[in-house]
Amino acid sequence: SxxxxxxxxxxxxxxxxxxxxxxxxxxxxxxxxxxxxxxxxxxxxxxxxxxxxxxxxxxxxxxxxxxxxxxxxxxxxxxxxxxxxxxxxxxxxxxxxxxxxxxxxxxxxxxxxxxxxxALGIMGMPGFTAYMGLLDIGAPKEGETVVVAAATGPVGATVGQIAKIKGCKVVGVAGGSEKCAHAVEKLGFDACIDHKADDFAEQLEKACDKGIDVYYENVGGKVFDAVLPLLNTAARVPLCGLVSQYNATSLPEGPDRMGMLMGQLLTKRIKMQGFIIFDDYGHRYDEFAQDMQKWLQDGKVQxxxxxxxxxxxxxxxxxxxxxxxxxxxxxxxxxxx
Ligand code: NDP
Incomplete structure (x- = not known):
């Protein structure tokens, strides 16, 4: 071997x-x-x-x-x-x-x-993660605005497509114009913003003209910074991953913004909840597999x-x-x- x-x-x-x-x-x-x-x-x-x-x-x-x-x-x-x-x-x-x-x-x-x-992706761990995090913690309602980054990866792409199935407006965040075009044209997102653009935060605000009801957190960093002021009252934030900081060797520089974050969570009654897919939801895999199999067959998920x-x-x-x-x-x- x-x-x-x-x-x-x-x-x-x-x-x-x-x-x-x-x-x-x-x-x-x-x-x-x-x-x-x-x-x-x-x-x-x-x-x-x-x-x-x-x-x-x-x-x-x-x-x-x-x-x-x-x-x-x-x-x-x-x-x-x-x-x-x-x-x-x-x-x-x-x-x-x-x-x-x-x-x-x-x-x-x-x-x-x-x-x-x-079995390693859409029908496996990443697909299952997208499904449970979005539906159980994000609990999106028809007409709400859902934002997800790493929008063309296995988790993000699935989150956005399930949110579309549930009747939401979906705004993706991805790195580069090719990925953004894919999210809109192939995955059916309503918009997708390139986080490498200088005016990323302004573009995101424009795309989310009614604020954000569900932010499915995959990346952290500057994407979260841009999202936080746009979160609506009673928004839900499934905290799935923070890939922008996995290689970090120290905390980011700058002022301590913890107090500001806590203030936002409090006054807007935001629910932010972390989860580890198999630890928290292992017993619900069949539920996911049934839905996803059908969505793939019906061409509703790419x-x-x-x-x-x-x-x-x-x-x-x-x-x-x-x-x-x-x-x-x-x-x-x-x-x-
Ligand atoms: P992806 O295949 O989507 O890969 C990660 C992507 O993150 C990259 O392709 C890149 O996409 C994006 N990214 C990297 N750095 C940055 C940055 N600084 N700012 C913005 N975007 C960045 O990964 P997965 O779909 O497999 O996983 C997505 C997330 O879900 C991860 O955080 C992972 O840890 C988490 N996860 C959590 C689980 C749990 O149980 N809680 C289970 C499975 C996954 P782009 O080029 O578009 O920016």
Missing amino acids: RQLTLASRPHGAPTDKNFELKTVDLPALKDGEVLLRTIYLSLDPYMRGRMSDAKSYADPVNVGDVMVGATVCQVEESKNDKFSEGEWVLAYTGWQSYAISNGEGLMQLGKEPANPSY YREHMVEGIENTVSAFNDMISGKNFGKTVVKINDA
Whole structure:
């Protein structure tokens, strides 16, 4: 198996030096085990937290261990009655080309799934995150204005499209004109503002002429700064992620604005709630899967992937995603099917 292990903890953006690509021989299979051949590896922002030993909701990857991550694999060899050779599974085998599993925690995807990699995106963790965060915490009502950043990524694109299904006005925020055009033309958003524009805050205000009722928070930083004054009374802010600060090594400079934030939350009775998808909503996956399957079939939700080839390109693909050079859900193709 070719494996990417964590060689040292990154300071700021990870580099190739923080990882070691090595080839190891896997032992022969024991009874009850399966050999998994990784076809697709999901790259997700939360992985930056696992590279760090700062306290978080999940333990970090130990230095020397294989980096964690969700994968879609094919069973190459099976000594487990529940799994047969050639079948596809959703696994959590991490940044490696082959892995041995005892079958626990594998989700079976069948012999010939139509879009196996979707289990890492629109039908998997990011899609589920968008669905629960928006519907359960954001609770959007028809006619309300919903704003979401990272609007063409797997979470943001799904949030906006579900909000459209629920009859909302949707304003996306994305990096660059190509992504913004995609959000409006392909995803059906009402508007999408480029956060790199000098007059970003003014453009956002113009697009949200009735204020913002739901701000689905993916990024933090200057996008939140522009959103805060536009939030309406009783606005909801599902706090999903803060990707603009995942590589930060210190707090941003400038005056302490905590008092101002608290004042806004109080006087406008804003609800801001963080959530960790599987910890808070794991028991509701089926509800999501049923709705999403139908929306995909009916063409109500579009999905775009950013596919990169080869395990050796994983680190650069990860950094591209964190910094916005991806266009769609980042997936690394590790082996051919
Ligand atoms: P994406 O594929 O959308 O990648 C992240 C995107 O963030 C980039 O493509 C970029 O898009 C945008 N971005 C990066 N830096 C900035 C910045 N400084 N300002 C504005 N935008 C920026 O990621 P996902 O859809 O997988 O994840 C989205 C968010 O959801 C993340 O914060 C992630 O941590 C969070 N999440 C949380 C979960 C939970 O359980 N709470 C579960 C899953 C995801 P652009 O070029 O458009 O700016």
